[in-house]
Amino acid sequence: MNTFFLVIGIGLCVLVFFVLYRVVFGPGVFNRIAAISAIGTKTLIIILIMGIIYNRIDMFVDISMVYALLNFIGTLAAAKYLEIGGEKL
Amino acid sequence: MIRKTDDIIIRTVARILVPFIQIYALYVIMHGHYSPGGGFQGGVILGASIVLLLITHGLVETKKKIPEKAIALFSSMGVFIYAGIGVLCLLLFGNFLDYGKLSVILNIPPAAARAMGILGVEIGVSITVMAVMISIFTSISTAEDHSKYDKEH
Amino acid sequence: MEVTLLIEAMDSSFRVLEDAKNQAVDIMNSAVRVTSETRTIEEKKLVNIFKGAQSRRAILQNTVATFVILFGFWTVLSGIFDLFHLTLGVICSLIISILTHDLLFANVRVGDIKLTIIRFIRYLPWLIYQIFVSNFYVAYLVLSPKMPISPQIIRFKTKLESDISWVVLANSITLTPGTITIDIKDGEFYVHALAKKVADDLNTGEMEDRVAHIFMEADHIYVQDVLDVAPIFGVLRKGI
Numbered sequence: 001m002n003t004f005f006l007v008i009g010i011g012l013c014v015l016v017f018f019v020l021y022r023v024v025f026g027p028g029v030f031n032r033i034a035a036i037s038a039i040g041t042k043t044l045i046i047i048l049i050m051g052i053i054y055n056r057i058d059m060f061v062d063i064s065m066v067y068a069l070l071n072f073i074g075t076l077a078a079a080k081y082l083e084i085g086g087e088k089l
Numbered sequence: 090m091i092r093k094t095d096d097i098i099i100r101t102v103a104r105i106l107v108p109f110i111q112i113y114a115l116y117v118i119m120h121g122h123y124s125p126g127g128g129f130q131g132g133v134i135l136g137a138s139i140v141l142l143l144i145t146h147g148l149v150e151t152k153k154k155i156p157e158k159a160i161a162l163f164s165s166m167g168v169f170i171y172a173g174i175g176v177l178c179l180l181l182f183g184n185f186l187d188y189g190k191l192s193v194i195l196n197i198p199p200a201a202a203r204a205m206g207i208l209g210v211e212i213g214v215s216i217t218v219m220a221v222m223i224s225i226f227t228s229i230s231t232a233e234d235h236s237k238y239d240k241e242h
Numbered sequence: 243m244e245v246t247l248l249i250e251a252m253d254s255s256f257r258v259l260e261d262a263k264n265q266a267v268d269i270m271n272s273a274v275r276v277t278s279e280t281r282t283i284e285e286k287k288l289v290n291i292f293k294g295a296q297s298r299r300a301i302l303q304n305t306v307a308t309f310v311i312l313f314g315f316w317t318v319l320s321g322i323f324d325l326f327h328l329t330l331g332v333i334c335s336l337i338i339s340i341l342t343h344d345l346l347f348a349n350v351r352v353g354d355i356k357l358t359i360i361r362f363i364r365y366l367p368w369l370i371y372q373i374f375v376s377n378f379y380v381a382y383l384v385l386s387p388k389m390p391i392s393p394q395i396i397r398f399k400t401k402l403e404s405d406i407s408w409v410v411l412a413n414s415i416t417l418t419p420g421t422i423t424i425d426i427k428d429g430e431f432y433v434h435a436l437a438k439k440v441a442d443d444l445n446t447g448e449m450e451d452r453v454a455h456i457f458m459e460a461d462h463i464y465v466q467d468v469l470d471v472a473p474i475f476g477v478l479r480k481g482i
Contacts, residue, residue: 058321059124062117066134069110073141076099080144083094097426101409108342112312115334116319123322154341 002053009049016042033078040071093147103145110138118215122204128211132218139223148231157227160220167217174209186210304347307355309339311346348406361456362410368452372418376440380419383437395424396433396441400450407457414449 019042022035044064051060094100117124118131143151175186183190188206189199197205312335320327347355383391402408412423415433420440424432435441 062124062126065113066117066130069113069134069137073137073144076103076141076144080094097405098409098412098423101405102413104345104348108308108312108338108346109315111338111342112315112334113319115338116316119327119330119334120320120322 005049005052009046009053012042012046012049029082033075033082036078037071037075040067040075044068044071093150094145100145103141107138107142110141111135114138114215118211119208121211122207128214129218131211132215133222135215135219136222136226139219140226143223143226143230148227155223157224160224163216164220164224165217167213167215167220170213170216171210174206174213178206301343303355305339305343308343308346309335312339357458358456365452365456369414369417372449376419376443379439380436383420391437394435394438394441396435396444397430398433398445399430401459402429402450402454402457403459404457407453407459410456411450411453414453415444 016039019035019038023032023039026032026035044067047060047064047067048057051057051064054060114131114134116131117126117134118128121127121131139151139155142154174188174191177194178187178190179185181190181193186206188203190202191206192199192202195202195205313331316331316335317323317328320331383389400408400411402411408426408429412426412431415421415423415431418440420436421444422434424434426432433444435444
């Protein structure tokens with residue numbers, strides 16, 4: 001079972017690089033924000049899979065919840081910054 | 090940065106999410122000795138919940154919930170709790186923050202007294218961290234000019 | 243001499259009488275004013291007490307409901323059931339429910355919370371089934387080599403009234419694959435749909451009816467009620 005989760009985790013790590021391409025070269029700011037949000041979601045799942053591999057799922061669930069929360073607030077703040085134009089805060 | 094959003098979805102979701110974020114932050118603070126987390130992390134999450142409220146509901150509505158005087162009071166109160174517990178240990182002929190000596194007051198064995206002392210210190214740390222996070226955010230996003238902001242709204 | 247004295251005496255007596263009359267009128271007027279003032283004050287007090295009792299009841303109900311939900315969340319998170327941690331949970335939930343009682347349940351009518359929560363939980367399986375079905379459809383769209391998509395933006399005016407029901411409908415639309423809510427403006431939804439079938443599914447308005455049923459809004463035949471009655475009709479038809 002551990003190998004199964006390990007393979008899934010490595011696969012997700014590889015997928016992160018595909019999304020990273022969108023972050024670096026993506027045309028426009030909105031593509032970048034959406035891509036960063038997607039990377040955050042993938043990282044969350046990777047953290048949970050690490051928890052299963054290390055048999056400490058109760059700890060890693062807490063960490064993943066904090067990560068999801070900060071990802072949400074960060075995306076929201078970036079979107080809000082863009083909404084008002086960025087010149088006047 | 091901190092005026093009200095027009096988007097009703099974001100506002101409502103944030104409104105529903107804030108109590109859960111806060112109870113989660115308190116859980117992180119109180120269970121610092123069983124699971125990852127502790128005072129600083131819990132304080133950051135508490136601060137993040139208020140920052141979420143600031144982003145979505147604006148400065149004026151958030152001030153009604155937690156006025157700036159309260160934030161200033163909290164930021165010093167946390168330090169006071171931290172130092173107070175430390176000095177209390179000094180007064181009981183121990184070292185600074187030597188929680189074992191608290192067992193005399195609390196009527197419990199020294200090991201349990203240490204756990205309680207650490208819990209109190211973590212609560213103090215979290216209160217300070219929360220207040221400082223909020224005040225940094227408000228200061229940056231209003232460019233330290235609240236009076237002008239108040240006049241505009 | 244005597245006549246002038248008499249006239250003066252009469253004058254002074256009349257003056258005294260007039261003064262007395264004026265004073266009496268003043269006293270009467272002031273008494274009337276005082277009574278009317280006290281009456282309005284008392285009426286205001288009564289109204290305030292009534293309003294205060296109503297709002298206090300709403301606040302109490304919101305606080306208790308928030309406390310129960312937060313304490314449930316705490317026990318799920320904590321997983322430690324000794325006295326110390328449960329007491330900590332009660333204290334923390336109490337603090338937060340008192341501070342944020344108007345955030346979790348804003349604009350909820352008194353007495354509706356329990357029914358709303360029960361109906362919301364009964365709505366979830368249907369939503370999950372919808373997500374499941376349209377997942378397969380979108381996977382078919384993506385994998386088929388011809389790419390039979392026809393992207394379009396639908397605009398429809400909703401009959402829902404409160405903000406929370408708008409948000410539940412918008413999030414349900416976004417959660418279902420193939421459709422995404424772009425914006426809500428003045429009760430009008432702007433939804434991006436990937437294909438015609440998905441858009442048609444949305445335009446039937448079943449999801450909107452179900453959301454209206456959860457929050458008890460909009461005068462229309464509730465889908466749930468129709469579904470409850472349907473088996474009876476089936477039996478009747480068989481009998482005929």
